[in-house]
Amino acid sequence: MRFQPLALSACLLFIPGTLFATEKSVYGLNEYVSLPELKLEVTAKLDTGAETASLSARDITRFKRNGETWVRFYLAIDDSHSHPIERPLARLSKIKRRAGDYDPAESQTYTARPVVELDFCMGGTLRTIEVNLTDRSAFQYPLLIGSDALTRFGALVDPSLKYAAGKPGCATVANSAE
Numbered sequence: 520m521r522f523q524p525l526a527l528s529a530c531l532l533f534i535p536g537t538l539f540a541t542e543k544s545v546y547g548l549n550e551y552v553s554l555p556e557l558k559l560e561v562t563a564k565l566d567t568g569a570e571t572a573s574l575s576a577r578d579i580t581r582f583k584r585n586g587e588t589w590v591r592f593y594l595a596i597d598d599s600h601s602h603p604i605e606r607p608l609a610r611l612s613k614i615k616r617r618a619g620d621y622d623p624a625e626s627q628t629y630t631a632r633p634v635v636e637l638d639f640c641m642g643g644t645l646r647t648i649e650v651n652l653t654d655r656s657a658f659q660y661p662l663l664i665g666s667d668a669l670t671r672f673g674a675l676v677d678p679s680l681k682y683a684a685g686k687p688g689c690a691t692v693a694n695s696a697e
Contacts, residue, residue: 547680553640553687569665575655596661606635642684
């Protein structure tokens with residue numbers, strides 16, 4: 520098979536255009552994230568190997584309000600978060616347990632976590648993100664952002680960078696359609 524120089528040139532000219540057709544933002548391994556509804560800014564770890572976002576929470580309870588299931592929780596970030604937060608339950612997420620996190624004699628290799636929607640501001644971008652609630656107080660970062668949320672942010676993650684987006688600076692209304 521012989522390549523035609525004109526066809527090859529046309530293909531090479533087309534490839535860079537397709538790479539930039541979808542605008543992506545470069546973020547570092549760690550970023551500052553604002554949760555405007557909670558009047559809170561936290562540091563987050565961006566993890567392309569995780570599917571969902573996880574926020575550090577404690578005393579998580581489900582309850583009914585007007586026939587709908589809601590979740591009440593406290594942030595497990597530091598001692599200053601002593602007031603409960605209440606949000607509608609979006610769904611329950613099945614999270615695979617790590618090898619050291621379960622007893623092999625048990626049949627459950629998954630744990631069910633409540634998922635709520637929260638507005639996240641990272642850099643200059645604001646999105647409504649589903650986040651599961653679990654106690655992450657043993658971890659360095661109270662917020663883990665997985666691939667679902669990273670996709671919604673149009674994120675490219677460069678693990679050699681930290682805080683590449685700078686401090687969050689977003690408008691007050693999230694765009695959940697993007």
